[in-house]
Each structure stands twice: as C-alpha cells, then as structure tokens.
Amino acid sequence: MTNCPTNSCRRTFTERNVMKSAARFLLCCLPLWLALRAGAQGDYPPTLLWRISGAGLNADSYLWGTIHLQDRRVFAFTDSLYYFLDQTRAFAMELDPERAGAELLPFMLAQDTSAFVYTVLPDSVFRKLGPVLERALNKPARTVRRKEAWLYAQLRPYRRRRPDDMEQPMDLYLQQLARRGGKPVLGIEDLSDQFNLEEVLSGPFDTQGILDSEESVRAQTEQLTQLYLRQDLAGIERLSYGDSSEFVRKLLRRNRKMAVRMDSIARRQPTFFAIGAGHLPGPEGVLALLRRRGFSVTPVLGGRPIEPRTER
Numbered sequence: 001m002t003n004c005p006t007n008s009c010r011r012t013f014t015e016r017n018v019m020k021s022a023a024r025f026l027l028c029c030l031p032l033w034l035a036l037r038a039g040a041q042g043d044y045p046p047t048l049l050w051r052i053s054g055a056g057l058n059a060d061s062y063l064w065g066t067i068h069l070q071d072r073r074v075f076a077f078t079d080s081l082y083y084f085l086d087q088t089r090a091f092a093m094e095l096d097p098e099r100a101g102a103e104l105l106p107f108m109l110a111q112d113t114s115a116f117v118y119t120v121l122p123d124s125v126f127r128k129l130g131p132v133l134e135r136a137l138n139k140p141a142r143t144v145r146r147k148e149a150w151l152y153a154q155l156r157p158y159r160r161r162r163p164d165d166m167e168q169p170m171d172l173y174l175q176q177l178a179r180r181g182g183k184p185v186l187g188i189e190d191l192s193d194q195f196n197l198e199e200v201l202s203g204p205f206d207t208q209g210i211l212d213s214e215e216s217v218r219a220q221t222e223q224l225t226q227l228y229l230r231q232d233l234a235g236i237e238r239l240s241y242g243d244s245s246e247f248v249r250k251l252l253r254r255n256r257k258m259a260v261r262m263d264s265i266a267r268r269q270p271t272f273f274a275i276g277a278g279h280l281p282g283p284e285g286v287l288a289l290l291r292r293r294g295f296s297v298t299p300v301l302g303g304r305p306i307e308p309r310t311e312r
Contacts, residue, residue: 044233045299048277049081050287052266055294059270062088062300063262063286065236065277066174067228069221070165074228075173078303082177088272091178092265093171094258095194096187103191114146114201121205129207136210150200153209156217166308173308174274188261188275193254233281240278252284259289266295 048065062084067074085091117133118126118141130141136152137144166173175185196203212220227235241248258279265271279286290297 044281045301046231047299047301048228048231048233048280049078049084049300049303050280051298051300052262052273052290052295053298054296055263057266057270057295061262061266061271061273063273063275063280063290063297064174065233065280066093066170066274067224067277068169068171069225070167070169071162071225072164072166072308074170074225075166075308076305077308078305080300080303082306084300085174085177085272086181087270089183089269090186090265090271091175091183091274092186092188092262092271093175093274094187094189094276095191096185097172097175098185099187100191104195107197112145112147114148116142117144117146117149117205118142120146121207125207129210132210146201146205149205149210153206156209171274174272178272183272186265186271188258188265188273189254193257228277233277236277237281237285241282251278255279255284255286255289258286259293262286262290263293263295 050063052061052063064081117129121129126141133141133144133149133152137148168176178185224236224239227239240251258275262271262273265273275286281287287297
C-alpha cells in the first residue's frame with residue numbers, strides 16, 4: 001500500500017470489511033422483512049424439508065424452507081436434513097453471497113448522494129417520521145438521506161439479538177456446512193430479483209418499516225418464528241400473501257424464476273436447495289410450480305432434532 005498513510009489505509013480497509021459484512025447480512029435480511037410486512041391457505045404436512053424426484057432426474061434433490069434469522073431456536077435441524085445435505089453434490093441458495101455481495105458492495109460503499117428524506121415526503125408525513133429518524137440515527141432528521149433510511153429499515157429486525165443467537169443467519173450457516181463438505185455453492189436468483197437499487201434511491205419511499213414500533217417489529221418477528229418452529233406452511237402462507245399487490249406480484253415473479261432455475265440445476269446434479277419458507281406454499285409457490293414441471297415433490301417427515309454446533 002504505497003503512497004498511502006497507514007491510518008488512512010487501515011480505516012479504509014476496516015470500512016470496506018464492515019460494509020462487506022453488512023452487504024452479506026443484508027442479502028439475508030430483506031426476505032424476512034418483506035414477510036413481516038405482508039399480511040390462499042393450503043393443507044401441508046408439518047415439515048419444511050421436501051424431496052424432488054422424477055422427471056428424468058438421475059438422483060433426488062432436496063428443498064429446505066429457511067427463515068432469515070439468527071435465533072438459535074430455529075437451528076435445531078433434524079438428522080434427515082444433515083444426511084441429505086451430505087448426500088447431495090451441490091448447495092443452492094437464493095443468492096450466491098460472494099457474487100451478490102460483490103455486486104452490492106459498490107452501492108454500500110458509494111457516497112450517499114440520494115435525496116434527503118424530507119424532500120420526498122409530504123410535510124404531514126415527515127412530521128411523524130422525523131422524530132423517529134432522529135432517535136434511531138442520532139442525527140437531525142433533515143440530514144437523513146434515502147439510502148441511509150432504507151438501510152436502517154431493512155436491518156431493523158436484526159438489531160436486537162439474543163445472547164445465545166447464532167453468529168450468522170440460517171442461509172449462511174447452511175452454506176458454511178456445504179462448503180465444509182466440499183460442495184459448490186450456487187445462487188438461484190440474481191441480485192436484481194431481490195434488490196432494485198434504482199428504486200431504493202428514486203422510487204416510492206416506504207415509511208412503514210421505520211414507523212412501526214420496536215414492540216411491533218419484535219411481535220411480528222416472534223409470530224413468524226413460532227410458525228416456523230411449528231413448520232406450519234399454511235400459517236407461513238397466510239403471512240406471505242397480504243393486501244400489498246406489489247409484494248405479491250414480486251413474490252410470484254420470484255417463485256416462477258426459482259422454479260425454472262431449480263429445474264435446470266437439479267438436472268445437472270443432485271442439489272440441496274435452501275430458500276425462504278415463504279416461497280414454498282401456495283398455488284403459485286415453488287412446491288406447486290415444480291410439480292407442474294413434472295417433478296414429484298414429497299415431504300420428508302420425522303428425524304431426530306440436533307442442537308446446533310453439536311458434533312454429528
């Protein structure tokens with residue numbers, strides 16, 4: 001690092017690493033926040049693990065519905081999950097964290113020149129939002145820009161951690177296990193499927209994610225966690241389809257693309273797929289869409305729960 005003062009270089013290096021960590025974490029955060037904001041119920045067995053077979057596959061693949069949390073309670077996977085993760089030859093998640101993180105990092109590192117929040121909202125709305133932003137970000141509300149406010153809203157459900165929380169969200173935990181097993185990690189989606197960065201800076205500004213009280217955010221997160229612990233796909237379906245037509249439109253578009261990509265990946269090699277549980281249920285959910293593509297998609301029931309970090 002020639003021609004660079006030591007302290008300056010260290011500071012730049014540290015900032016980049018912090019932003020890289022934040023970018024990777026944000027890739028797992030947003031799907032949960034969208035689920036909390038949503039509002040068709042099927043009949044499903046109590047499992048989040050499904051076998052994908054037939055349609056000319058040489059070997060079975062498996063699909064696990066994840067939740068984008070670090071709450072230790074949701075990490076008590078069954079021995080069946082560990083077994084099938086071992087048996088498959090590849091691991092596929094919504095986004096490849098390395099590739100997507102590299103794409104998101106420039107956005108995170110770039111100087112924030114987005115519009116000031118107060119310039120894009122009616123005065124009556126900003127009068128409600130301003131005090132919340134000041135308390136949350138510890139700065140005058142009129143100096144808060146759109147990007148900063150958006151990042152705060154997306155990361156908000158994760159700011160209060162339990163003492164025994166896992167070090168990383170479930171998706172990244174499973175990715176780590178797969179890498180230890182020597183499996184390639186694949187991304188099912190593209191970053192643009194989840195993040196419209198242009199819209200973040202210039203589209204409609206969503207105030208609700210900031211105005212919701214801390215108690216409300218915690219209650220909604222706990223509600224989703226309890227549904228997940230019960231492996232209640234019908235309940236998760238109810239939360240994944242609400243009165244937001246834009247949310248449902250985006251969810252269904254992502255489901256369709258996931259099903260197509262998963263079809264292609266499974267034909268290349270037996271794969272363990274891990275996607276948000278909200279994508280599984282419903283007449284236009286990934287389970288139904290894979291069946292329409294000719295696959296047999298069957299539940300994997302039973303298994304012995306294993307506490308996380310327990311040696312197998």
